[in-house]
Structures are given as structure tokens and as C-alpha cells.
């Protein structure tokens with residue numbers, strides 16, 4: 001039995017094509033990433049970049065939702081949520097950062113090209129970029145953050161990083177020291193949730209990476225996610241066509257985030273599955289307490305391994321629960337509804353908290369080996385923590401939960 | 412610059428403090444501000460060469476002469492091996508260094524770790540002090556020691572002296588005339604990777620034996636023929652501590668290089684374990700003190716609805732938890748240090764009782780610190796993992812404090828064994 005199948009997930013809900021995709025991704029990433037990572041470590045040019053291309057362009061994750069007429073695969077019904085989960089946990093197992101980037105790409109596709117809310121005009125404008133086979137499209141978002149310097153307007157307690165105003169047929173965007181959710185160095189397309197001058201309604205505006213007035217700072221060092229080389233941006237009078245505003249409504253924005261959180265949850269599950277495989281190899285062979293007592297047979301360490309497996313299972317079930325909610329709007333509501341969005345936010349936070357605990361425990365069990373780059377575990381530990389921080393402060397998310405469940409109004 | 416309260420707001424048991432510890436603490440504070448903090452963001456990439464890491468050590472250990480402190484005064488040392496305030500003073504020093512870089516604090520602490528076996532009452536080995544003091548006192552270059560316990564097949568078992576009694580040690584010391592001949596392979600000791608000048612090696616004189624008399628801790632100057640050190644490993648953090656392999660191939664040293672002698676080596680091994688745990692708490696506290704400073708800057712500078720972030724009740728809850736963790740862990744740490752100092756009150760620090768207490772204090776402290784720092788990183792969102800805020804570095808570094816010294820689970824077993832009188836764990 002494939003050891004990843006040990007962990008429960010609603011296999012019955014997945015289409016054959018999802019299972020096939022997961023299986024081929026599993027093989028691909030094993031050969032192209034997992035088997036090479038000891039040698040290539042987290043090398044961006046040597047390992048991560050070529051594999052991003054393989055995943056997005058050759059396997060075609062970046063074509064998934066777009067209409068066939070525009071070169072996409074038009075796998076754009078809500079059931080695609082399962083596909084996203086199944087694919088990204090496989091990618092996340094190989095490299096959390098790559099899956100995190102793919103999650104961004106897929107979330108943008110979902111926001112524009114879902115069958116139910118297909119934005120034909122936007123698809124026609126942007127699908128070619130994703131479908132022309134020329135290269136991977138690195139998508140990054142410029143979202144509100146908690147505790148912006150100054151007095152920026154806020155969305156659910158977070159301050160907008162980018163301000164927009166409409167002027168003579170264009171949007172003009174400004175923002176200084178803007179921190180993207182990923183890939184500030186490499187992104188081809190930034191999706192900015194902007195405060196709009198003199199208006200209540202924010203706007204979600206796409207900014208091409210080569211837009212004039214957009215400058216990227218130097219790559220900054222960070223804990224993990226080597227695949228996402230990040231840098232702060234300055235937007236100074238960046239001008240984009242009015243049509244680059246994809247939506248103004250909160251529902252659409254929440255929908256984008258719900259899909260992003262699904263992708264990120266699956267990414268984290270992938271990281272945990274990798275940690276499982278690393279610990280398994282270790283626990284099968286490591287002897288403690290003198291001779292003969294294999295690590296996994298020790299009542300204490302065995303129990304901890306059991307607890308880790310429990311955590312991984314729960315995280316996986318939760319991620320697929322979210323997929324199930326997004327896959328079935330008639331039962332649960334639109335992905336952009338407050339209820340589904342809140343659930344998505346709860347799930348991504350819970351999955352990441354569970355991941356943090358499980359991988360901390362895995363490190364404990366592997367002691368120095370867990371801490372050594374050679375054993376590869378520590379990169380998942382760094383990556384998952386980084387993802388958790390980028391998803392945002394748990395404190396503010398809890399306010400969202402309180403808004404939804406208790407009707408809090410002023411938080 | 413926003414004026415905020417500094418790190419000295421956190422409680423310490425004032426009645427335990429010593430003038431010397433405080434004085435040296437101040438010196439170290441100045442040293443870290445000038446020599447370490449400005450450069451530490453580059454340390455990760457310097458893990459192999461230590462181009463940035465070695466010069467500040469030269470100043471602290473060599474030029475200020477702190478590497479001498481344990482040796483008797485008549486041998487050019489400061490005589491702290493005879494004091495009953497060594498640990499509290501060390502706690503203060505470790506905290507101050509860890510505030511800048513806990514990897515450096517470890518490398519610093521381990522300079523003294525094996526020397527405890529020969530410099531401290533009641534088991535001063537005068538002849539070895541005379542032998543090795545000049546290495547440390549006669550130079551302004553930094554001199555490093557290491558304590559080599561861990562082996563490829565496992566570290567915890569070797570530290571699990573009470574149960575395994577040295578039976579898993581594979582590094583052998585065979586007597587040949589008036590010399591030991593040492594063969595074996597160690598890995599991970601702090602200050603390896605070519606750093607150490609002197610090591611204490613945990614060996615067996617009779618492989619597989621469960622007789623504590625067969626555990627031998629033998630000093631080996633690193634330039635002896637047959638000693639080979641590999642390059643430093645690449646790790647998640649703690650770049651300022653180099654760890655690598657050491658191979659011993661027919662390494663010869665005089666018989667009297669054995670630290671304390673048959674039976675006593677095993678006995679006083681407990682002492683280095685206690686002190687290692689005590690020091691680990693100081694590393695965790697030092698790190699948290701610096702994160703407190705960073706967090707002060709963050710929550711004062713960042714705003715939320717027009718007010719500093721700290722004025723938001725939800726944020727304040729996280730801040731309070733962090734402050735409460737520092738308060739509690741720091742007091743535990745100083746108490747642990749005091750317990751190790753005042754053996755007249757608490758009993759000898761090498762006994763299973765003190766080992767268990769120190770392990771309990773350490774793993775509790777490390778767990779709390781990690782949890783608290785993890786929450787701070789999360790509060791800082793995308794700035795939490797950003798190297799420029801220094802918090803993530805501390806998070807990566809301090810994870811090791813939880814993992815070393817036999818791992819957390821061995822600690823749990825030793826604690827349970829002592830407090831609940833378990834017999835077969």
C-alpha cells in the first residue's frame with residue numbers, strides 16, 4: 001500500500017482524474033524533487049525553478065480552470081476543489097514553497113474562471129498568459145496586513161497596503177514598502193486588494209510584474225519557503241487599465257481567499273506527509289535504550305509517533321472537508337459567503353497549527369538529525385512556520401470567527 | 412526612537428546575584444551590542460567559516476580573558492571553580508550572550524563545560540589544571556573546548572548513565588603502558604568542525620560493560636595525531652556553534668588525562684548534564700529577552716486603527732503571555748542555577764535527583780519558550796519569518812535547546828524516574 005494512503009481522506013469524493021493526477025504528481029515529484037533534494041537542497045535555479053515550470057506548465061496546473069476555448073482545461077466546476085487538494089498535497093510533500101506558489105496561481109484561476117462566476121472578459125484577457133505554454137506564471141497577492149505603519153484604511157482589522165484611484169481610463173496604484181504574500185522578486189502578476197480613494201468599496205486589481213512604476217526591493221532573507229523569493233515593492237503611480245480591476249465586491253474577494261486557504265491547507269498537509277515519511281524511515285531503524293529496542297517500539301516515542309500520525313490525519317481530513325465545502329455550494333453556500341469563508345479561515349489556521357505541533361514533535365523525536373539539513377525535515381519545519389505567518393495573525397482570524405459566531409460588530 | 416522599557420524589567424531573584432556575575436554581565440552586554448548584534452544577521456551564511464563569528468570571540472574569550480575563569484587563581488585563572496556562585500554568574504553571562512545569539516552562547520558555555528570536571532570542587536584535578544591552564548591563560552587568542560558524548564548510533568543512550576551505565580558507548584580507551592589509546596567516532600559536539608583545541612571524550616574502557624567504572628572521560632588535545640575533525644554540519648540554526656564528526660584513530664594520551672578516575676567519571680558526568688540543562692534555560696531566556704525588545708519595537712511602531720498595535724486588547728493578550736513566559740522561565744532558570752551552586756543546601760549537583768530537577772526545569776523552559784516565540788512570530792505575520800526582525804533566527808536557534816542533551820523524551824524519563832521512583836524506564 002502506498003504509505004500516503006494510510007492517512008484518511010474522502011477518496012470516494014475524488015474523481016478518477018483527480019486520483020490519476022495525484023498519482024502522476026507523486027511519481028514526478030519523487031523523481032524530480034524528493035530524490036534530488038539531498039544534493040540540490042533548496043537551490044532555486046537548480047531545483048525549484050525548473051520544477052515550478054514542470055508543475056505549472058508541463059503538468060498544466062496553471063491551465064486547470066481556464067475555458068478550453070482559451071487553451072485551458074476548463075476543469076472549473078466546484079468539484080475542482082478536490083483536484084486542488086489532491087494535487088497540492090503531493091506538491092507540498094516535495095516542496096512546501098512550490099505548492100504555496102501553485103496555490104496562489106490556482107486561487108486566482110478559481111476567482112476568475114469558476115464555471116458559476118465565469119468572468120469572460122477577464123478570462124479572455126488573462127487566460128492566454130497562463131495557457132500559452134511559454135512559462136510558469138508566478139502569481140502573488142498584495143493583501144492587507146495587520147499593523148501597517150501609518151493610518152491606512154482597514155479591511156477586517158488589516159490595513160490595506162495599496163491605494164488605488166481611477167483616473168482617465170486607468171487605475172493608478174500607490175504603495176510603499178508593500179509586502180507581497182510571495183515571490184516579490186519573481187512574480188509575473190500581482191493581485192492587489194486595494195483601498196480606493198474616496199470610496200468605501202475596495203478593488204481587486206491585477207498588476208503585471210513589469211508595470212512601470214512598480215519597483216522591487218532586494219530579496220530579503222526569511223525562515224523558509226525558498227521557492228518564494230520575496231522582496232518588498234514600491235508602487236508609485238502604477239497605471240493599469242480599468243479592466244484590470246477584477247472585482248470590487250467582498251464576496252469575490254472572500255472566494256479568492258477561500259480557494260487560497262484550500263490550497264494552503266493542502267500544501268501544509270503535503271509538508272506533514274513528507275515529515276511522516278522522514279520520521280518513518282528514522283523510526284524503523286533507530287535503536288534507543290541500548291540494543292534491540294527500535295525507536296518506534298518504545299512506549300513513549302511510539303506514542304508520540306502515534307500522536308503525530310493522528311495530527312496528520314486530522315489535518316488531512318480538515319483540508320478535504322474544506323474541499324468538500326467548496327465543492328458543494330448548494331449545500332454550504334458560495335465559497336465567498338461569510339460562512340464558508342469563515343470555515344476556510346478556521347480550517348487553514350487549524351491545519352497550520354496542527355502542522356506546527358506535529359512537525360515540532362517530529363523534530364523532537366529525531367533530535368539532532370531533525371535539526372540537520374541533511375535529513376531534510378527541518379526545511380518543512382521552517383516552511384510550514386513561514387506559511388503560517390504569511391496566512392496571518394491567529395488573533396485577527398479569531399476576530400473573524402467571533403464576528404461570525406457571536407455577531408461581534410466592533411472588533 | 413521610541414523610548415521603551417528595557418530587558419531589565421524581568422524578575423530575577425536578587426538575593427542570588429553576585430557582584431562578579433553582574434559586572435561581567437555588563438561587560439558582555441556592551442560587547443554584544445558592539446561586536447555581535449550588528450553582524451548576527453549574516454551568521455547563518457557564515458556557519459562554515461566563522462569569519463564573522465570568531466573575531467568577537469577573540470575579544471571576549473581571549474582579550475577580556477573570560478576563558479580563564481574556571482582555573483585556580485595561582486594558575487592564572489579567576490578561581491570560579493571554587494566558588495558557590497559560578498552557576499548564577501554563568502546564567503547571567505549566558506543570558507546576555509544568547510540575547511544576541513544563542514549559538515554563540517552555547518559555543519561559549521561549552522568552553523567551560525568539560526573543564527568543570529577538573530576545575531570544580533570537590534573534584535579538582537590539580538595536575539590536569541596545571542596541564543591545561545596555560546592553553547587558556549597564556550594567550551589572547553580564543554581557546555575552545557568540547558565535550559564529546561554523542562555517537563552515530565545515538566546521543567541519548569550515552570547520557571542515560573543511570574540506566575544504560577555506559578553500555579552503549581562505542582568509543583574505546585585501551586590502556587597501553589602509561590597511555591590511553593582511543594578509537595571511535597563522535598558526532599555533533601559543540602565546538603567541533605575544527606573549532607575545539609581541547610576535548611573531553613566520553614569513552615568506555617570495556618565495551619558493553621555496565622560497570623560505571625568503565626566509563627572514562629578523557630581529555631584529548633585536538634592536535635594529537637589520530638584526531639580528525641570533519642567540516643561543520645549545516646543546520647536549521649545555531650550557526651555560531653559548529654558541530655561535526657570527530658574520528659579517533661589510535662589517539663594516544665597519558666593515563667592521567669582521565670578526568671576524575673574510575674567510578675568518578677561516571678558520577679561527575681551527572682554534573683555536566685545538570686549544568687548543561689541549567690545553561691540551556693539561560694539560552695532560552697536570553698533569546699526571549701531579545702525578542703521582547705524586538706517586539707516592543709514592533710508593537711509600538713506598527714499601528715492598528717490609529718493606535719500602536721500594543722493598545723489592541725487581543726494583541727496585548729499575546730504580549731502578556733510572552734512577558735509572563737519570560738517572568739516564569741527566568742525565575743525557574745535562576746533557581747536552577749542557584750540549586751547547582753548551593754550544593755550545601757540542595758545536595759551535590761551530579762546526583763540523579765539534581766539531574767532530574769535540572770532536566771525538568773530545562774524541558775519545561777524550552778517548551779514554553781518555543782511555544783511563546785511561535786506565537787510572537789505569528790502575531791508579526793509576514794514580518795515574523797523575516798530575518799531583519801531577528802525573531803525568526805531566535806526561533807530557529809532555540810529549537811535545539813529542546814532537542815539536545817538526550818532529547819526531550821529522555822528528560823521526561825529521568826524526571827519520572829526520580830519523582831515517581833520508576834524502576835524500569
Ligand SMILES: Cc1cc2nc3c(=O)[nH]c(=O)nc-3n(C[C@H](O)[C@H](O)[C@H](O)COP(=O)(O)OP(=O)(O)OC[C@H]3O[C@@H](n4cnc5c(N)ncnc54)[C@H](O)[C@@H]3O)c2cc1C
Pocket residue numbers: 286288289298300301364365366367368369371521557558559560561562564565566567568570571598599600601649652654811814815816817818819820821822824836
Ligand atoms: C547545536 C548542537 C549542539 C550539540 N552539542 C553537543 C555536545 O556538546 N556534545 C555532544 O556530545 N553532543 C552534542 N549534541 C548532540 C545532542 O546532544 C544529541 O543530538 C542528543 O543528545 C540526542 O541524541 P541523538 O540525536 O543521537 O538522538 P537519539 O539519542 O537517537 O534520540 C532520538 C529520540 O529518542 C528519544 N529517546 C532517547 N532515549 C530515550 C529513552 N530512554 N526513552 C524514551 N525516549 C528516548 C530522544 O528523546 C529523542 O527524541 C549537539 C547537537 C546539536 C544540534
Ligand SMILES: Cc1cc2nc3c(=O)[nH]c(=O)nc-3n(C[C@H](O)[C@H](O)[C@H](O)COP(=O)(O)OP(=O)(O)OC[C@H]3O[C@@H](n4cnc5c(N)ncnc54)[C@H](O)[C@@H]3O)c2cc1C
Pocket residue numbers: 724
Ligand atoms: C469561588 C469563588 C470565590 C470568590 N471569591 C471572591 C471574593 O472573596 N471577593 C470578591 O469580591 N469576589 C470573589 N469572587 C468573584 C470573582 O473574583 C469574580 O468572579 C471575578 O473577579 C470576575 O468578575 P465577574 O465574574 O464579575 O466577571 P466580569 O468582570 O464580568 O468579567 C468577565 C470576563 O471579562 C473579562 N474582562 C474583564 N475586564 C476585561 C478587560 N478590561 N479587558 C478584557 N477582558 C476583560 C474577564 O477576564 C472575564 O473573562 C469569587 C468567585 C468565586 C467563583
